[in-house]
Amino acid sequence: MSDETNHDLGDNTDPSMSSDTVNDLKAMAAINRNITETPKGEAIEYQEDSTALSNLIEKYPPESQMVIATRGEGEGGVEVRLCGEGNHEALSQASENALVQLEQTLGKPLEEVLPGLRIYFADGVIDGGGLALGKENAIILDTSKNILTLDQAEAQLVPLDILEPGDWADLKTDQSTLTAQTTFVHEVGHILDEKVNGHEQSAQFRALNLSEAPTKYGSAQPHEDYAESFMYLVNGKPLENKRRSILLSDIAKATT
Numbered sequence: 001m002s003d004e005t006n007h008d009l010g011d012n013t014d015p016s017m018s019s020d021t022v023n024d025l026k027a028m029a030a031i032n033r034n035i036t037e038t039p040k041g042e043a044i045e046y047q048e049d050s051t052a053l054s055n056l057i058e059k060y061p062p063e064s065q066m067v068i069a070t071r072g073e074g075e076g077g078v079e080v081r082l083c084g085e086g087n088h089e090a091l092s093q094a095s096e097n098a099l100v101q102l103e104q105t106l107g108k109p110l111e112e113v114l115p116g117l118r119i120y121f122a123d124g125v126i127d128g129g130g131l132a133l134g135k136e137n138a139i140i141l142d143t144s145k146n147i148l149t150l151d152q153a154e155a156q157l158v159p160l161d162i163l164e165p166g167d168w169a170d171l172k173t174d175q176s177t178l179t180a181q182t183t184f185v186h187e188v189g190h191i192l193d194e195k196v197n198g199h200e201q202s203a204q205f206r207a208l209n210l211s212e213a214p215t216k217y218g219s220a221q222p223h224e225d226y227a228e229s230f231m232y233l234v235n236g237k238p239l240e241n242k243r244r245s246i247l248l249s250d251i252a253k254a255t256t
Helices: 019-028 052-059 088-108 149-158 177-195 222-234 240-256
Strands: 063-072 076-083 118-121 130-135 138-141
Touching: 052 130, 052 138, 063 088, 076 088, 088 177, 088 222, 088 240, 118 177, 130 177, 138 177, 149 177, 177 222, 177 240, 222 240
Parallel strands: 076 118, 118 138
Antiparallel strands: 063 076, 130 138
């Protein structure tokens, strides 16, 4: 099985685009998480990049990291760090928004549900927009991709047949809502899935009809359906009853 995203850009790209732009759009196709090439509905183990976190730490030593949001204290607390350059004010606000949404949905402080979780914004470490590392209890978010607004991200991804209009844009609370906020929540969904269901994604989600996933991106694989559905639940958006029931059950397991 491959970790490479398998979205063919085909004839959807503008021939005037530079190769760098096309490559960046291909990376945007994996803005939340790499999609593994397995038959839809088949159980898979996440193909985590075990080197991603060590590469991040090598590229961005502690002195180049800035804590931009926290929950709790010490090793058991939750920390969000900006590695290197970036709009720390915008990313801090997006992270705080995501943390508030998550805690409202979980009904508990995040440090009690996922103690020790570390979230890193960093450029040049991952190919896509986000990567959840369950074993390391960490999330890496690409700084440059997540500074886009939801409208900007959707404007790029709809022509590539990755999203339908409104899939992400409907989640915005205002025109400035960043993908950082929703990708943060999406990746926490992957961490929650692994915490409750082990290293294989939810068996119950594998039994669902992918065509009923809340977003086109979520219809690619059951584990993406889970994370996108979790993102919709946290944002208070309508969700198909079976998905909602499974997620609420998993949240109850994670918080008791």
